[in-house]
Amino acid sequence: MNVLYILGNGFDKAVGMKTSYPEFYHYLMENTDNCSDLMQQLKSDINADKELWSDMEVAFGQFTLKIKTAEELVNLYFELSDKLQDYLQEEENAFNPDKYKNKFVGDFIHPSKYMGATDRMKYSDFLKMVGVSCDISVMTLNYTDTLEKLLALEKNSDKKIDNNHYFRQVIHLHGRLGESIIIGVDNEEQIANEELRNNVDVKDFLIKVQSNYTMKQTRHRTCENLISNANLVILYGVSLGDTDARWWKLLGEQFKKRNTISIVQHLYMPNAITPTRQQLLGRIERKQRTCIMEKMGIKKEEWPEDTADRLYFITNSGAFTI
Numbered sequence: 001m002n003v004l005y006i007l008g009n010g011f012d013k014a015v016g017m018k019t020s021y022p023e024f025y026h027y028l029m030e031n032t033d034n035c036s037d038l039m040q041q042l043k044s045d046i047n048a049d050k051e052l053w054s055d056m057e058v059a060f061g062q063f064t065l066k067i068k069t070a071e072e073l074v075n076l077y078f079e080l081s082d083k084l085q086d087y088l089q090e091e092e093n094a095f096n097p098d099k100y101k102n103k104f105v106g107d108f109i110h111p112s113k114y115m116g117a118t119d120r121m122k123y124s125d126f127l128k129m130v131g132v133s134c135d136i137s138v139m140t141l142n143y144t145d146t147l148e149k150l151l152a153l154e155k156n157s158d159k160k161i162d163n164n165h166y167f168r169q170v171i172h173l174h175g176r177l178g179e180s181i182i183i184g185v186d187n188e189e190q191i192a193n194e195e196l197r198n199n200v201d202v203k204d205f206l207i208k209v210q211s212n213y214t215m216k217q218t219r220h221r222t223c224e225n226l227i228s229n230a231n232l233v234i235l236y237g238v239s240l241g242d243t244d245a246r247w248w249k250l251l252g253e254q255f256k257k258r259n260t261i262s263i264v265q266h267l268y269m270p271n272a273i274t275p276t277r278q279q280l281l282g283r284i285e286r287k288q289r290t291c292i293m294e295k296m297g298i299k300k301e302e303w304p305e306d307t308a309d310r311l312y313f314i315t316n317s318g319a320f321t322i
Contacts, residue, residue, distance in 0.1 A: 001133065001134050001231045003137070003232045004136075004232070005137070005140075005234045005236060006139050006141070006233060006236070006247075007142060007236055007238070008141045008235075009052075009053055009141070009142060010237020010268060012091075012142055014237065014319070017095055017144070018091055019088060019091055019142075019144070021053045022050070022051065024084065027083075029043065031083070036075070036076065036079060038079075042076065042080070045062070045066075046060065053239075054239055054244070055241075057241070060185070061184075061185045061191050061243075064191050064202075073196060073202055077205050077206075081181055081183060089177050089178075095149065097149040099322060100322060101152075103322055104320055105161065107320050108320075109134070109136070109165040111123075111264055112124075114314045114317035114318070114319050115264075115312060116281075122312075126232075126309075130232075130260055134165045136166065136168060137167075137168045138169070138170040138171070139170075139223045139227075141238065141244065142172070143177050144177060145176060171223055173219055184206040184243070185206055186243050187207065188203070188207065208243070227247070227250050227251055232263075234265075235264065240292065240295040248295040248296050251263070252296025261310070262311070263310065263312070264314065265288065265292060265311070265312070265313050265314070266317060267288060267314065267316070270316055273315060273316065284313070284315060
């Protein structure tokens with residue numbers, strides 16, 4: 001069985017790192033030295049009311065209305081990138097993986113660990129179809145090397161975890177710290193400034209997939225292949241944001257096309273449900289099922305008959321945390 005984890009910022013948060021957008025925004029507001037006028041304006045526009053990194057990227061696309069030239073955009077982009085790298089590097093340097101390692105590995109190789117009893121039964125039936133031996137890959141939207149530290153990986157090498165679980169690779173879709181990182185949007189329509197939207201130099205920076213092409217990277221193609229060959233996709237710490245829309249659509253294409261792929265989505269909503277109010281799970285999962293199918297571009301009339309059997313939701317599980 002080919003297992004693909006897609007990790008977002010919630011993964012770093014789960015292991016205690018202060019990597020949320022509001023925390024970075026607070027850092028920006030405290031570090032005002034050597035900020036350009038455009039950066040000061042940007043900080044006013046992408047304010048602390050934004051909860052998610054995808055919200056910030058959408059706001060950046062809207063902010064292009066206040067940028068006059070491609071050169072201004074490039075300078076602002078690198079200024080923001082440098083500040084983000086500095087902040088996240090501090091967080092990564094402070095991260096101690098040792099206290100998380102043992103629990104992490106157990107959670108990582110046993111995705112059904114936090115499922116409800118009936119979901120574990122469905123999952124067991126699914127394994128009978130696709131096999132129990134697992135090749136695990138990771139597509140991370142994060143810039144940090146958190147996963148590599150937890151698994152003690154060297155140079156992205158294969159790693160045998162146990163007799164049935166092999167770790168194959170981790171792909172940093174948007175780059176990693178110390179290298180060129182990608183901060184941007186999914187498509188041209190998300191760049192509000194029409195003149196800049198049609199400027200190829202701007203698109204090299206702001207449109208994520210083009211940024212990878214421009215840097216002569218193949219990681220987007222690798223991730224496409226991973227999705228196309230996955231039997232189990234586990235979404236952890238991702239918001240299904242619009243600035244990564246192409247990836248949710250690719251996942252949807254596979255979900256419609258074949259019954260040998262299932263999706264597990266971890267949900268974190270501590271204010272919506274508590275251990276004493278588990279009857280709310282049905283409502284939450286029905287709403288989330290509709291949400292993820294819409295994000296994957298699958299209309300209601302196109303839902304596969306076995307949709308409910310191939311979508312699993314795990315709410316407030318404590319996976320990867322201690």
